[in-house]
Amino acid sequence: MAYAAGMGEQLVAVSAWSDYPPEAKKLEQVASWQGINLERILALKPDLILAWREGNPQRPLEQIANFSIPIVYLDAKTVDDIPASLRQLAIYSRHPEQAERAATNFQQGIGELQHAGKTHNATPLRVFLQFGTQPLFTSSKATLQSQIVSLCGAENIFSDSPVPWPQVSREQVLRREPQAIIVGGAPERIASVQAFWQPQLAVPVITVNEDWFSRSGPRLLLAAQQICSQLAELRPTLSSAK
Structure with missing residues (x-):
């Protein structure tokens, strides 16, 4: 910053x-x-x-x-x-x-993503923000990470959590039926995340640069662009599968 x-x-x-x-x-x-x-x-x-x-x-x-x-x-x-x-x-x-x-560049970039997010269908995609595996954590709507997901036209399945960073169980995630999972890290991490959830949950895994996504600075815009572009690519397939 x-x-x-x-x-x-x-x-x-x-x-x-x-x-x-x-x-x-x-x-x-x-x-x-x-x-x-x-x-x-x-x-x-x-x-x-x-x-x-x-x-x-x-x-x-x-x-x-x-x-x-x-x-x-x-x-x-x-x-x-x-x-x-x-x-x-x-x-x-x-x-x-x-x-x-x-500041201006950040606002303009976020504004463009918000506008693009509003052009998608009215029903947001349900996503699970995954942080770690053992234990398994996620975030609520009180976090910047969840807000980024929202502006991309998606819904954090644990947005209603009363605490910002709740620890959740595998069963809780499965009950909420996410359509995609978002994790921090390189694309090489996708296979291990998918293996963790199989066979009960077989959904696309989206990766985002961990530094960009975890720090409350201007590079959060880069994380938002990463997530929004990947969700946009998945949306036609996931929407038709609902």
Whole structure:
């Protein structure tokens, strides 16, 4: 997100798993799922902290705030939040025009997919968003991933889950009769996913770039384009089979 907003040259450190673009891997890592290295962050004397509430424990962030270091929270929960976050970062970027361009391009791309999705038949395809196998997880309508599926003219079969990332059983999935399965990974993963569900469930498996699909940044548009194009190819066959 920061690089897309033109802030790459301003970054002094990152969190673990910050690997895009490649330049991000060269920066010092000061945070991970295990916590935040507060001492090191203070030593770097940043002018600004970019944080994600759900990805960091709140107490260390409160400690940082006590040192009068501003914190900008990037908590994209909807597709519309992504361009909004880019425009928020434009205020701090040395290249605000880059942030605005990224926000506009994202909105235009999503708008095109929404328009294309509305041209399909009124009955959405039922899809299962699969994350892992043992245990088996999926997502609800409260997630960006489910929203992407919706704009592609499909319906997440677990959209009604009261929790964002529910663990589900094989039997629950079979009862909801998905017409297709979406998983993160390369196309080579299709065979193993199909083998996992056979013989009870024999439906097409759609793969999407895992990095694009799992991160709440501008590359989510690329994931949406991948999913929408594959669903569009499958739709005539799946619709006639209902």
